[in-house]
Amino acid sequence: SQELEQSPQSLIVQEGKNLTINCTSSKTLYGLYWYKQKYGEGLIFLMMLQKGGEEKSHEKITAKLDEKKQQSSLHITASQPSHAGIYLCGADRMNNDMRFGAGTRLTVKP
Amino acid sequence: DAGVTQSPTHLIKTRGQQVTLRCSPKSGHDTVSWYQQALGQGPQFIFQYYEEEERQRGNFPDRFSGHQFPNYSSELNVNALLLGDSALYLCASSLFRTARSYEQYFGPGTRLTVT
Numbered sequence: 001s002q003e004l005e006q007s008p009q010s011l012i013v014q015e016g017k018n019l020t021i022n023c024t025s026s027k028t029l030y031g032l033y034w035y036k037q038k039y040g041e042g043l044i045f046l047m048m049l050q051k052g053g054e055e056k057s058h059e060k061i062t063a064k065l066d067e068k069k070q071q072s073s074l075h076i077t078a079s080q081p082s083h084a085g086i087y088l089c090g091a092d093r094m095n096n097d098m099r100f101g102a103g104t105r106l107t108v109k110p
Numbered sequence: 111d112a113g114v115t116q117s118p119t120h121l122i123k124t125r126g127q128q129v130t131l132r133c134s135p136k137s138g139h140d141t142v143s144w145y146q147q148a149l150g151q152g153p154q155f156i157f158q159y160y161e162e163e164e165r166q167r168g169n170f171p172d173r174f175s176g177h178q179f180p181n182y183s184s185e186l187n188v189n190a191l192l193l194g195d196s197a198l199y200l201c202a203s204s205l206f207r208t209a210r211s212y213e214q215y216f217g218p219g220t221r222l223t224v225t
Contacts, residue, residue: 002152035216040198040219041218041219042114042200042216042217042218043153043200043202045214045215088152088153090152093155097143097155097158097166097168098153099152099155100153100154101152102150102151102152103150103151103152
């Protein structure tokens with residue numbers, strides 16, 4: 001099994017709807033990162049969470065870290081077609097050695 | 111300021127052949143990490159180069175090797191290609207002295223297809 005499990009694997013939502021993507025770690029989380037990837041392209045950094053209970057927002061995207069549950073959630077409010085892509089969570093293992101989940105593919109229907 | 115660049119964009123090779131992928135880090139960065147991303151999966155760490163030496167290595171066979179040049183650019187070499195090596199190969203650059211992985215900047219990747 002993967003060190004980082006993401007759910008759901010894929011998500012189709014209507015434009016304007018809210019959605020949540022989850023990332024659960026099998027190991028203690030020290031740093032949790034969210035990236036977005038357009039199909040077949042490089043990763044774009046979204047947010048980093050380090051402390052339990054930490055919550056960060058960027059535009060309509062909010063990420064939270066529950067250290068006790070070793071989980072993080074990414075919430076998108078009022079989704080837009082520009083939000084479509086693959087969302088990946090990553091966790092530090094060592095300096096610059098990051099482990100990734102398998103990703104959640106988001107489709108936003110106009 | 112150019113970000114991380116990779117070449118070529120796409121590559122098609124035959125089983126048993128060898129391939130070299132190239133990466134130029136973001137200006138000011140001295141560390142290059144390589145990842146392999148199979149279709150539908152998250153990136154898997156291959157190795158990291160700093161000061162022209164391999165500093166860390168993931169669970170990849172010796173067929174995967176690399177090099178870093180004095181200008182910090184890097185190459186990934188894969189020998190005796192297998193069908194399973196088909197993937198998107200991502201390069202990420204960063205500053206070695208920082209332990210904060212979010213400061214990794216990823217390139218657009220090289221899509222390798224092995225037939």
